[in-house]
Amino acid sequence: MSLLDDIADVGVDRRRGGYSRHGFDSAELELRSWFIASAEARGLDVETDRNGVLWAWWGTPGDGAIVTGSHLDSVPGGGAFDGPLGVTAALEAVDLLRARGFQPRKPLAIAVFPEEEGGRFGVACLGSRLMTGALSPDKALALTDPQGITLAEAVRSAGLDPLRFGRDPVALARIGAFVELHVEQGRGLTVPVGVASSILAHGRWRFTFAGEGNHAGATLMGDRRDPMLPAAALVAAARRAASAVPGARATVGRIVPTPGGTNVIASTVDVWLDARADDTPRTRSVVEAVSSAAAEAAREEGCTVSITEESYGDTVVFDATLRDDLASHLGGVPALPTGAGHDAGILAAHVPTAMLFVRNPTGVSHAPEEYATPEDCAAGAVALANVLEHLSR
Structure with a gap:
């Protein structure tokens, strides 16, 4: 045994x-x-x-x-x-x-x-x-x-x-x-x-999108600054960015909205990106592509984004x-x-x-x-x- x-x-x-x-x-x-x-x-x-x-x-x-x-x-x-x-x-x-x-x-x-x-x-x-x-x-x-x-x-x-x-x-x-x-x-x-x-080579990055928390029913779609939208855009961008680099992998396995209510537009959303590739330049290129897409999506929604590198290994x-x-x-x-x-x-x-x-x-x-x-x-x-x-x- x-x-x-x-x-x-x-x-x-x-x-x-x-x-x-x-x-x-x-x-x-x-x-x-x-x-x-x-x-x-x-x-x-x-x-x-x-x-x-x-x-x-x-x-x-x-x-x-x-x-x-x-x-x-x-x-x-x-x-x-x-x-x-x-x-x-x-x-x-x-x-x-x-x-x-x-x-x-x-x-x-x-x-x-x-x-x-x-x-x-x-x-x-x-x-x-x-x-x-x-x-x-x-x-x-x-x-x-x-x-x-x-x-x-x-x-x-x-x-x-x-x-x-x-x-x-x-x-x-x-x-x-x-x-x-x-x-x-x-x-x-x-x-x-x-x-x-x-x-x-691999690392972890935390993207924090900040917008405006509000009521899901009382806030018109055109009046929203919803950080969940650029967060969603990041998930799709990660797949595109990694697919463009042979052998690279990019994963979003964790998303945390705040305050996290079903009928609440989030005020912030934290998204964790795991990115890996054969070497540092390829890994960094994936993260740069994702970061650029995240920043653009945040601007379009009237939100901001900050990026923290939590760990990295060559x-x-x-x-x-x-x-x-x-x-x-x-x-x-x-x-x-x-x-x-x-x-x-x-x-x-x-x-x-x-x-x-x-x-x-x-x-x-x-x-x-x-x-x-x-x-x-x-x-x-x-x-x-x-x-x-x-x-x-």
């Missing part, structure tokens, strides 16, 4: 389907406690670093360690595999190595990063961005969730000290190589396990030497790019980093239909164990 079965009831979303587990909420905190208990049951020493990253050590902690792991949080209504598969496979890999009688010559650790999806505070890979200094602690701690709770308040409630958050050179120095196992988020893999070659090309070494060690498995961001992608600018993918027959991710067969999950755990044994000799 997979360790995924142990956590199958945590964070089930009865309204959306799938799971809603967000950074430092009750579901994610329950999963963190589960991980600590599972790691300690295996004789691993667990610690929490200054940014809330969990570390489970096999051997004495030290620099140059071989580190694996992933995250336990999800998008709203996400699948069961994105994140937790990498954590459970890491624990299962330890079991497999112990059964082989293997003893690592280098420190070996499992790391669990908080708020990778950005589902609560809006910035993806929050833990790894803080660790590497890609995100300032002041900006991070001021982030708010939909209920207005700041990250500082959330981590304090979880027993962490927000004043300690920030770049952590000590933690970075401990990572000699990082290998993250993840379910593939597409249908490119036709064998059980593969390796990642690269991650698309194209990541994983360490070629490490990638090829792992692919060869696993019998020549294929290497493939991904359009999804990961903590491994943030760490790649600082330490040798690689990713293993487990086949996803549905090709669906960030949704309840996300899937990997038990056999492929088991193959992923074996592949990870083989990689960890190879790297930590």
Whole structure:
């Protein structure tokens, strides 16, 4: 039985389907406690670093360690595999190595990063961005969730000290190589396990349209300054802009009108754009096209628009030497790019980093239909164990 079965009831979303587990909420905190208990049951020493990253050590902690792991949080209504598969496979890999009688010559650790999806505070890979200094602690701690709770308040409630958050050179120095196992988020893999070659450049932008709130029945159509119209225009513009750039993707997955009444013309509408492409110039060209269309639509409706870049990551090309070494060690498995961001992608600018993918027959991710067969999950755990044994000799 997979360790995924142990956590199958945590964070089930009865309204959306799938799971809603967000950074430092009750579901994610329950999963963190589960991980600590599972790691300690295996004789691993667990610690929490200054940014809330969990570390489970096999051997004495030290620099140059071989580190694996992933995250336990999800998008709203996400699948069961994105994140937790990498954590459970890491624990299962330890079991497999112990059964082989293997003893690592280098420190070996499992790391669990908080708020990778950005589902609560809006910035993806929050833990790894803080660790590497890609995100300032002041900006991070001021982030708010939909209920207005700041990250500082959330981590304090979880027993962490927000004043300690920030770049952590000590933690970075401990990572000699990082290998993250993840379910593939597409249908490119036709064998059980593969390796990642690269991650698309990608980011998130918030567009805030401001108009005039008013009565839906008493306000004539010609008298309106309705911010929902330019918001709708942005959605259509995103499809056009991405379609004009080969390989680009643009998505509007969240729209929040204020005040949000059925019989009320909104006063403001916030729209979040997710844009991705092969490189920064292509990604930026998509965002510029969408921004131009949004500004024009706002002017036509007598509204204004402001644009905030909430996060951005350039194209990541994983360490070629490490990638090829792992692919060869696993019998020549294929290497493939991904359009999804990961903590491994943030760490790649600082330490040798690689990713293993487990086949996803549905090709669906960030949704309840996300899937990997038990056999492929088991193959992923074996592949990870083989990689960890190879790297930590």
